[in-house]
Amino acid sequence: MEKIRILGGKALEGTVRISGAKNASLPDVCASILTDQPLILGNVPEVGDIRTMGRVLSAMGVETDIRVGGVVELRAAKLTSVEATYDLVKTMRASVLVLGPVLAREGRARVSLPGGCAIGDRPIDLHLTALERMGAEIEVEHGYVEAKAKRLRGAEINFDTVTVTGTENIMMAASLAEGETILRNAACEPEIADLADLLVKMGARIQGAGGSTIRIEGVDRLHGAEHTVIPDRIETGTFVAAVAMAGGEIEIRNCHPPHLRSVLDKFREIGVRIEEGPDNLRVRAPRTVKPSDVTTNPHPGFPTDMQAQYMALMTMANGVSTITESIFENRYMHVAELQRMGASIRVDGRVAQVRGHTPLNGAQVMATDLRASACLVTAALAAKGETIIDRVYHLDRGYWRIDEKLRGIGADIERIDRGSDSGQRATDHAQIA
Numbered sequence: 001m002e003k004i005r006i007l008g009g010k011a012l013e014g015t016v017r018i019s020g021a022k023n024a025s026l027p028d029v030c031a032s033i034l035t036d037q038p039l040i041l042g043n044v045p046e047v048g049d050i051r052t053m054g055r056v057l058s059a060m061g062v063e064t065d066i067r068v069g070g071v072v073e074l075r076a077a078k079l080t081s082v083e084a085t086y087d088l089v090k091t092m093r094a095s096v097l098v099l100g101p102v103l104a105r106e107g108r109a110r111v112s113l114p115g116g117c118a119i120g121d122r123p124i125d126l127h128l129t130a131l132e133r134m135g136a137e138i139e140v141e142h143g144y145v146e147a148k149a150k151r152l153r154g155a156e157i158n159f160d161t162v163t164v165t166g167t168e169n170i171m172m173a174a175s176l177a178e179g180e181t182i183l184r185n186a187a188c189e190p191e192i193a194d195l196a197d198l199l200v201k202m203g204a205r206i207q208g209a210g211g212s213t214i215r216i217e218g219v220d221r222l223h224g225a226e227h228t229v230i231p232d233r234i235e236t237g238t239f240v241a242a243v244a245m246a247g248g249e250i251e252i253r254n255c256h257p258p259h260l261r262s263v264l265d266k267f268r269e270i271g272v273r274i275e276e277g278p279d280n281l282r283v284r285a286p287r288t289v290k291p292s293d294v295t296t297n298p299h300p301g302f303p304t305d306m307q308a309q310y311m312a313l314m315t316m317a318n319g320v321s322t323i324t325e326s327i328f329e330n331r332y333m334h335v336a337e338l339q340r341m342g343a344s345i346r347v348d349g350r351v352a353q354v355r356g357h358t359p360l361n362g363a364q365v366m367a368t369d370l371r372a373s374a375c376l377v378t379a380a381l382a383a384k385g386e387t388i389i390d391r392v393y394h395l396d397r398g399y400w401r402i403d404e405k406l407r408g409i410g411a412d413i414e415r416i417d418r419g420s421d422s423g424q425r426a427t428d429h430a431q432i433a
């Protein structure tokens with residue numbers, strides 16, 4: 001199993017290019033199920049989660065051609081299976097995104113329940129209730145969701161909680177349903193608007209995506225399309241956090257600053273100097289980091305996917321900051337690892353208090369989930385001495401060659417194999433659990 005070794009204390013300098021958004025690409029590739037014609041997507045990041053989704057789709061008979069350079073061509077001429085098995089779904093929760101489209105196209109679907117998740121209890125009850133309201137018969141048996149519906153009917157759906165993949169699943173299903181579906185309390189994340197843009201290119205009738213009420217007028221057929229995925233806002237935010245912690249000044253290209261307004265506002269408030277262009281950012285590390293409280297919230301609030309990286313940064317602040325995680329109940333797995341690096345953090349339920357000005361020291365740490373691993377990387381860049389991060393596959397699920405990108409802007413970072421801490425580089429950057 002690969003590890004990453006980082007020698008902290010090197011300021012960052014240069015230009016980094018942001019990849020396409022993983023969380024937009026995942027639903028976008030699933031939209032291929034809705035048509036028998038080809039879908040060509042550009043700017044898809046070659047990360048582990050996309051390869052996993054490729055396997056889920058291939059197992060259903062979707063021809064998937066993941067090309068170098070971020071182009072993915074998919075064609076679901078005929079589905080040979082309506083099932084997403086436990087083996088695949090357990091490795092990636094987002095596999096449930098096939099449920100809505102498969103049911104809408106084939107009239108039935110069999111999808112494994114995702115099971116436990118490192119960051120908390122993550123049910124899919126809201127996806128299922130919404131499909132039931134659209135006329136689906138749903139049974140949960142032997143760990144699988146079995147859904148049937150001759151043709152889904154449009155319905156008015158009020159989500160009790162804002163759910164990103166739930167909104168995406170139902171938006172895809174409703175595109176081929178009979179009549180109008182209205183989604184209220186829908187998620188407003190930019191990835192939802194990206195999926196809606198793609199679906200509209202495929203012939204869907206959707207209004208309001210990106211806002212909390214979405215109207216979808218179902219159509220009988222969708223057709224092929226070409227689409228370029230939006231830049232990854234969380235990767236962008238992670239690089240802002242990286243330079244804020246490591247020091248230096250970098251240019252971040254191929255990003256979309258309006259998608260991370262709350263993050264940029266917060267970073268500016270604590271002293272990071274940021275200049276915005278239409279698709280780029282120039283970021284200079286703060287002279288001193290001011291402490292500031294933050295609460296994670298659905299978009300346009302501060303994203304839970306940036307909470308860990310923000311926490312790492314607050315260990316450098318000259319005071320105490322309070323972080324409240326309001327989306328997931330157990331998303332503080334990185335705290336114990338940051339403490340091993342010298343951080344002073346106290347957690348009480350969903351609230352974490354970070355006492356700043358505790359110099360971080362390199363240590364051996366363990367990545368526990370995707371964003372937790374990102375925070376260990378940013379912390380290691382600022383730490384004194386060497387940090388070895390184990391279980392790098394978590395990082396590779398969502399960041400495309402983060403080690404190469406960081407090395408390109410001056411970080412002392414390399415991949416090493418288990419048992420060869422002497423520094424031998426691993427050749428395969430793409431190992432997934």
Ligand code: UD1
Pocket residue numbers: 023026093094121122123124125126127128161162163164165166191298303304305327328329
């Ligand atoms: C998506 C993102 C993930 C991000 C999260 C929150 C993808 C592939 N993943 O995850 O990176 O951290 O949004 O922004 O896009 N809930 C229910 N019942 C449901 C569905 C959700 O109770 O049926 C709850 C969850 O437990 C959680 C909250 O709603 O507390 C938000 O979850 P949700 O938005 O669905 O997260 P994901 O879509 O899984």
